[in-house]
Amino acid sequence: MSSPAAPEVQMRPVEMHIYRPTDPAWATVVKSELCTGKKAAGICRHIELDVSGTNLAGRCFPGQSIGVLPDGVDGTGRPHKLRLYSLASPSRGEDGKGNVISTTVKRMIDEHWETHRLFLGVASNWLCDLQVGDRIRVSGPNGKKFVLPVNTNAHDYVFFATGTGIAPYRGMIIDLLEANCSSQIALIMGSPYQTDLLYHDFFLRMAQQYPNFHYLTAISRERNGEFDRLYVQDRLRVDADRLLPILTGGRALVYICGLAGMELGIFQELALMLNGSTLEQFLKVDPEAMRDVRRWNRSMIHKQVRPTPRVFMEVYA
Ligand SMILES: Cc1cc2nc3c(=O)[nH]c(=O)nc-3n(C[C@H](O)[C@H](O)[C@H](O)COP(=O)(O)OP(=O)(O)OC[C@H]3O[C@@H](n4cnc5c(N)ncnc54)[C@H](O)[C@@H]3O)c2cc1C
Structure with a gap:
């Protein structure tokens, strides 16, 4: 089956790395709610972050991700590493003004295969445990290739x-x-x-x-x-x-x-x-x-x- 000649694809230009992990912005959790059915096998939360007053406001677009720096240190005493989370918010943000961005986080729950002990993913569980009002460090936005086209x-x-x-x-x-x-x-x-x-x-x-x-x-x-x-x-x-x-x-x-x-x-x-x-x-x-x-x-x-x-x-x- 053949089809008409395809129009050129021009991707929407977006900014990246406004905040680096070494100098992150502070965001405040304004909403955290389940976004699966109540009896889902996996637990996923829709988490909204207020970034007003930072340079992320109005500059994060669907298809990009943000970096999250969980509090605490790993087994060797070093600060936990950054993890990426895709933005779930539209370009206008959740609030219509670009001040509130969101993401969708799945709690990572696993079992150590050697010891059969429970393993809880660091960042995903930390994020899902956060309460409204908690402040977190974020970097980004990251990515420019998975966005909508201009036209x-x-x-x-x-x-x-x-x-x-x-x-x-x-x-x-x-x-x-x-x-x-x-x-x-x-x-x-x-x-x-x-x-x-x-x-x-x-x-x-x-x-x-x-x-x-x-x-x-x-x-x-x-x-x-x-x-x-x-x-x-x-x-x-x-x-x-x-x-x-x-x-x-x-x-x-x-x-x-x-x-x-x-x-x-x-x-x-x-x-x-x-x-x-x-x-x-x-x-x-x-x-x-x-x-x-x-x-x-x-x-x-x-x-x-x-x-x-x-x-x-x-x-x-
Ligand atoms: C571009 C991009 C976008 C993403 N977007 C999303 C998103 O929107 N939502 C989302 O939920 N995730 C997203 N992710 C995945 C996310 O970045 C994390 O990788 C995920 O949440 C797991 O992180 P964690 O810190 O909870 O788990 P980690 O603590 O990093 O563990 C991850 C894995 O390593 C294993 N592991 C680590 N340490 C041990 C140990 N000591 N013993 C045994 N096993 C171990 C775990 O079993 C697990 O499988 C994205 C990733 C990328 C690259």
Whole structure:
């Protein structure tokens, strides 16, 4: 299937490193609330930070992240290292003035494999324990490659998320829809169970309100209505009626954010569904690799399987 020539992609210019970790800004927690269902297997909180009076105010954009410096020291007595957290707030901030930014934090809970003792991730649990009024040190913003384009109306959007990878899309989708962007916008959100979907009610409301916004979930350990278990990439197949016209329209940008590894399945499915110039808008694939798409592995990405500038990735462990 071929598609019209794609418009050039020009990314929104954003600032970075206004505050370095060595000279961070102080922010105040103004909200911390659960953003999963009450009985979710993982615990995620939506945390809002007041940055008014700092140079971060009005200068943080969806798709960027902030650095968080947790209080305390590690096992060797050194201050804890900085961790990055994606912004979940829209460009106007949570308050409409750019003074309140937000992020989405998942408590990292693990078990030491040798001692089978509980291990609690340092920064994520520290952040989730914070109370309204607590002050924290932040740096950034970081990142300039995973942002919206300048001319938002010139493109359609397919956003793939797993877990807290949803954070940047919350801000981007608010930005797009509040600006009356008429583009087609599809958000495909993956989680193990229905209760782990983040901001689910919010996205359902947005999808009801805006006919050009399509919210599709992919639950990997439970049935999805008429379908059995689904991973994000499976939505491309089972919702081809809705997604194929967006992908073949010649204007689409694909964003992938969340668990490292999720990009492989998405690329395989794109290669199975699209061909010729349509596939080439998103992926340049060596002819050899094209012979057996189902056998691709992660080490082939950026080598035999190369995402084009129309594909944006922010994946982390
Ligand atoms: C660009 C970017 C954006 C991100 N955005 C988000 C976001 O929006 N939300 C979010 O929740 N996360 C996000 N992350 C991940 C985040 O930065 C942290 O990595 C995550 O919260 C875990 O940090 P932690 O301090 O809680 O865990 P850590 O204490 O750093 O532990 C991390 C891992 O190391 C293992 N580990 C560490 N020390 C030990 C030990 N002594 N014994 C055994 N195991 C150990 C743990 O099992 C765990 O798997 C992002 C990462 C990047 C790179």
